[in-house]
Amino acid sequence: MTKSLITRRGMMKNSAIAGAGLAMPTIFTGSSAAAFTNEPTGSTVKFGFNVPQTGPYADEGLDELRAQELAVEHINGMGDGGMLNTFSSKALGGNGVLGKKVEFVTGDTQTKSDAARASAKSMIEKDGVVMINGGSSSGVAVAVQGLCQEAGIIFMAGLTHSNDTTGKDRKANGFRHFFNAYMSGAALAPVLANAYGKERRAYHLTADYTWGWTQQESIQAATEAMGWQTVNNVLTPLASTDFSSYIAPVLNSGADVLVLNHYGGNMINSLTQAVQFGLRDKMVNGKQFEIVVPLYSELMAAGAGSNVEGVYGSMNWNWQLQDAGTQAFVKSFGEKYGRPPSNSAHTCYVQTLLYADAVARAGSFNPCAVAEALEGFEFDGMGNGPTLYRAEDHQCFKDVLVMKGKENPSNQYDTLEIVETTPRAQVEYAANHPMFGGDDASLGSCNAGA
Amino acid sequence: MDAVILQILNGLDKGSAYALIALGLTLIFGTLGVVNFAHGALFMIGAFCAVTLQRIFGLSFVTEDPTQKDFLGRPLKVETPYLESWFGPDLGGAIIDWSVPLAILFSIPIMIAVGYIMERGLIKHFYKRAHADQILVTFGLAIVLQEIVKANFGANPIQTPAPEAFRGSFDFGVLLGFDPNAIIYPYWRLVYFGFAGVIIGAVFAFLQFTTFGMVVRAGMADRETVGLLGINIDKRFTIMFGIAAAVAGLAGVMYAPINSPNYHMGMDFLVLSFVVVVVGGMGSLPGAVAAGFLLGVLESFASNSTFKGYIVEFLHVGGTFTEKMIQGLDQIVIYLVAIIILLTRPRGLMGRKGVMEE
Known part of the structure; x- marks a missing residue:
């Protein structure tokens, strides 16, 4: 790292924020000499992994933790290096980040916004982490992203699929690698129209929170553009476990497709009950009744x-992909944990590496320098093909996978098959798209805290 | 009309679960005077008895098949259940397939033992304490049991399918002269409803027609007098606690194929079951059963958007805040009805004067 990495723009941004910081009370009372929140001073630097360790998504959180631990190993030069060998950027040398060994602490989001904020706050204030990574649930991601923005550290989102995370709730300090509901709709709709025809009547059951709303809106728009009609959309409470009374009206609604905008335990229950009620054996309007689950995960399947x-359904990534990056990651994860990684594990692993790499390229842990290094960053070798971190909304753009439940699974991990890799061009949209907050949505300005 | 029948059916199976749990709660409250917040956990443990038996039946030995590869390109490890290698794939497979009904036998001794240990080991020490103490200690116990289950089985729901013969659904509509596919109901839910009826009948018969039951009923009415007659009522009440635990456990076992068990399912049912007990009338067993079915059916209707649409139309409140309130009815209807019933009948539907009152 010989070249100077302080740019004019970064410099001005920092001084403006430093000025604002002096005038504004922050939630921190750290050393006033630090240029930004939790500036690492010793030979180590701490990352904070905020994942659901209890609650309905605990299994997902456990897989994220495994992946994050693996990423830290690879950054510190242990193990086989995984995706660092295939990553197009070579700024990380396997000796930590900027010569500092990476350590990590974990927090439990419990899949509740207030608990997630509390654990993130504790990691920032007590443990002195420079970034927060991970999580499952968009409600949590939006809440923690807001906190990180106020605190002046970088938030690398984990599994969050709501359009809002990088839409109306986007923040300058927050970054999302995972795909979103709009992309699911854009990738799925043509495949659905092809498989089930263009004259279909869809009935939506939707989890009643930010992710469900935006996913339903996205799928409805994308399928209606293909000629489908939407018969009804019913919101179901997130805490529901028995969906039978929501499914029964579908039988006589005249719909011939049921779209389940549910995730995790909700999806397992609603899908199981829909099958129990014989929906998939039913003929409506002379057509075979079909069920669609727009967002899949291996653990749910x-x-x-x-x-x-x-x-x-659709996915951000799957371990069965054949590219070099995926194979390197599946090999190191599989050898360490004896199972293939889930797509939430993948996104958390990649986010950790992307953060570390951005620090190395920026030559600083200053969140504003890191954000600048991530904005507009193009990379490859991370399992999704050529990928762009768009500067306008901090959303990654890459290929999307359309998946289908496998008819004859050969083992417990062999539950889904890849139907199509939808090219990035087909799922792109303008940063001021109406589903993403329109012209009102703004990142605001980067906050370095301190 | 077909939609109405479907929602009633729907309510009946949920009502069955409420009724079974509320029955156990009332038994414990009526005999021991303890408000048992750990009762939902007993329901959950029952469901996990089914999961455990499914796991035991599924215990497998591993052989490497060099012709197939696993996800890392190593020889695939093929798992064959011991049962299938001992009894052949037909009989062995059938035993595995029938693990949920077989879990009924498996769960009864386990649930009675769990109930006995719970009562003798912990709850016994709280008989003379305030109700608030009992609630706190049993609630704590529920959390402990829940976390133990989560540590062993994970947080995700676990598929526990019904036997192949009961999968699929029954076309009620044809039977009643409707079009085919108009009223479809899964076989297993019908089984559950019938099963609940049998258990409820058995508990009532036991209390009504056996000497043991008679003593317990007498003890519920006047514990002191029965004690003065030289009958060891405590021992009988302990046994009743075991029976109540078994009823909750059986309700859980049979519920496993309807809703994949997870560690949290007990809590989901517990709060509602308390409402059921209060609505039915504290200490009244028939009240608990009736209120269980009543609230199950009400909840089912309240979560049907078509019916809510009718209400909105009828009241001419489309597009207003009231419409939003009506759309959210499914989450509050039980509590709303509880308020109305308690305002008009403070002792609940079948509560009698002097029972469970100071």
Whole structure:
């Protein structure tokens, strides 16, 4: 690292923020000599991994933690290096970040916004972490992203699929690698129209929170553009476990497709019950009744067992991809933990590496320098093909996978198959798209805290 | 009309679960005077008895098959259940397939033991304490049990399918003269409803027609007098606690195929079951059962958007705040009805004067 990495723009931004920082009370009372929140001074630097360790998404959180631990190993030069060998940027040398060994602490989001904020706050104030990574649930991601913005550290979002995370709730200090609901709709709709025809009547059951709303809106728009009609959209409470009374009205609604905008335990239960009520054996309007689960995960598919067979959905990434990056990651993860990584594990692993790499390229842990290094960053070798971190909204743009539940799984991990890799161009949209807050949505300005 | 029948059916199976749990709660409250917040956990443990038996039946030995590869390109490890290698794939497979019904037998001794240990080991020491103490200690116990289950089985729901013969659904509509596919109901839910009826009947018969039951009923009415007659009522009440635990456990076992068990399912049912007990009338067993079915059916209707649409139309409140309130009815309807019933009948539907009152 010989070249100077302080740019004119970064410099001006920092001084402006430093000025603002002096005038504004912050939630921190750290040393006033530091240029930014939790500036690492010793030979180590701390990352904070905020994932659900209890609550309905705990299994997902456990897989994220495994991946993050693996990423830290690889950054520190242990293990086989995983995706660092295939990553197009070579700024990380396997000796930590900027010569500092990476350590990490973990927090438990419990999949509750207030608990997630509390654990993030504690990691920032007590443990002195320079960044927060991970999580599952968009409600949590939006809450923690807001906190990191106020605190002046970088938030690398984990599994969050709501359009709002990088839409109306986007923040200058927050970055999302995972894909979003709009992209799911754009990738899925043509495949659905192709498989089930263009004259279909869809009935939506939707989890009643930010992710469900935006996913329903996205899928409805994308399928209606293909000629489908939307018969009804019913919001279901997130805490529901028995969906039978929501499913029964579908039988006589005249709909011939059921779209389940549910995730995790909700999805396992609603899909299982829809199958129990014989929906998939039913003929409506002279057509075979079909079920669609727009957002899939391996852990959910395993939970729903044979009910996912033949059901379409979408994913950010899958371990069965054949590119070099995926193979390197699956090999190191599989050898360490004896199982293939889930797509939430993948996004958290990649986010950790991307953060460390951005620090190395920026030559600083200053969140504003890191944000600048991430903005507009193009990379490859991380399992999704050429990827762009768009500067306007901090959303990654890359290929999307359309998946289908496998008809004859050969083992417990072999639950889903890749139907299509939808090219990035097909899922792109303008940063001021109406579903993403329109012209009102703004990142605001970067906050370095201190 | 078909939609109405479907929602009633829907309510009946949920009502069955409420009724079974509320029955156990009332038994414990009526005999021991303890408000048992750990009762939902007993329901959950029952469901996990089914999961455990499914796991035991599924215990497998591993052989490497060099012709197939796993996800890392190593020889695939093929798992064959011991049962299938001992009894052949037909009989072995059938035993595995029938693990949920077989779990009924498996769960009864386990649930009675859990109930006995719970009562003798912990709850016994709280008989003379205030209700608030009992609630706190049993609530704590519920959390401990929940976390133990989560530590062993993970947080995700676990698929526990019904036997192949009961999968699929029954076309009620044809039976009643409707079009085919108009009223479809899963077989297993019908089984559950019938099963609940049998258990409820058995508990009532036990209390009504056996000497043991008679003593317990007498003890519920006047514990002191029964004690003065030289009957060891405590021992009988302990046994009743075991029976109540078994009822909750059986309700859980049979519920496993309807809703994949997770560690949290007990809490989901517990609060509602308390409402059921209060609505039915504290200490009244028939009240608990009736209120269980009543609230199950009400909840089912309240979560049907079509019916809510009718209400909105009828009241001419489309597009207003009231419409939003009505759309959110499914989450509050039980409490709303509880308020109305308690305002008009403070002792609940079948509560009697002098029972469970100071």
